[in-house]
Amino acid sequence: MWKILLQEFWNDLRTQKTRAFLTMFAITWGTLSVVLLLAFGEGLGRTMQSGLLNAGDRIFQIYGGETSQSYEGLDKGRRIRLIREDLDLLQRSIADVDLGSISYGRWGVALQVGQNKTTTYMEGVGEAFEDMRRMYPAAGGRFLNAIDESQKRRVVFLGPELAGRLFGETEPVGGSVMIDGLPFTVVGIMQEKLQTSMNNGPDANRAIIPSSTFETIYGHRYIDHMVLRPRNVAVAPAVKQQIYEVLGRKYKFDASDERALGIWDFIENEKESAKVFMGIQLFLGLVGGLTLLLAGVGVANIMYVTVKERTREFGVKLALGARKYHIKIQVIFEALLIALMGGAIGLLVSYGVVKAIQSLPNKEGAMEFLANPVLSTPVALLTVGVLTVIGLLAGYFPARKAANVDPVESLRYE
DSSP states (O other): OHHHHHHHHHHHHHHTHHHHHHHHHHHHHHHHHHHHHHHHHHHHHHHHHHHHHTTOSSOEEEEEOBOOSOBTTBOSOOBOOOBHHHHHHHHHHOTTEEEEEEEEEEEEEEEEETTEEEEEEEEEEOTTHHHHTTOOBOTTOOOOOHHHHHTTOOEEEEOHHHHHHHHTTSOOTTOEEEETTEEEEEEEEBOOOOOSOOSSSOGGGEEEEEHHHHHHHHOOOBOSEEEEEESSGGGHHHHHHHHHHHHHHHHTOOTTOTTSEEEEEHHHHHHHHHHHHHHHHHHHHHHHHHHHHHHHHHHHHHHHHHHHHTHHHHHHHHHTTOOHHHHHHHHHHHHHHHHHHHHHHHHHHHHHHHHHHHTOSOOOTTHHHHSOOOOOHHHHHHHHHHHHHHHHHHHHHHHHHHHTOOHHHHTTOO
């Protein structure tokens, strides 16, 4: 039976080449629209999420603030300034804190290598800063470690753009750089990374030294901020509340006073951005789906025309003993095959386009976000499922009409 259906389908294609081509082209175009729109949307979402995590990987950045409520006889408007010991206090008091580091910050720090001079923002941090801020070293170098911190070493970790301005084509690691007139040894250069969120400029232009060294040179008592990472995302809200409670007891402010501390919640930012990109994906999927639906309507129209033109053929088959369900199966099979053939071509073309764009050598500017399409298996399976439904629906109604043809009347049809 299936052999007969395929022969019938092939004969119809040969006799109706133009119509079959236009029908399959419509399905191919619809499939291409759906798959590419979702692939580019998925790639954009992943790139933006990665850029956010490259600025802070599921962390809290905690700043001192100003009380907005009176507390235990103390007036509101008191300034809260954090110190190094506050990090130790939080790590001892909150069991679900995984990593933590303080951060001192200073703008306008002068750096010089030979005749090359520049200024930048410099931070004094601890070793845990590497993982929390994704400041991973390029090959041949390292980040700051516990010995650098304990011995107050004059070592520096440089962003790649800053290193390029200072050293040019010379290998920076192991070299010496003057920072505000003091010699520092370069221990590592940060790997290139996309960053869609930042504070005090991009990490690529930053110099990082041990926090203990920073304290010794500049004599700062108050830190710029602390960085904490909860053990997992599930406990993040509880950890955030405990931060207010622990520091509230020390600095005498109400734990419900959110202005007493400034907390940049990267975990919540990630959740919100995920919702935004989910909305974008749904919108793109809807646009592509409507395009595919219109292609399905085209298939249905073609099948109606085909049924009309083949009225005599169906009438003869019925007169010779064919059952109605034979006619239905033939028409539905043809519609389904046209839809799936067009869809298969669309998927193959989409795959080729995605691979070609992914292989582009230069991805700068807007291309850094757009040239990362992701052709996911769920999208391909969903598209095949939609095409199957479209083929069945596009064939069912014309098939019902074909099966109800009166054999006698059909012979009079011209």
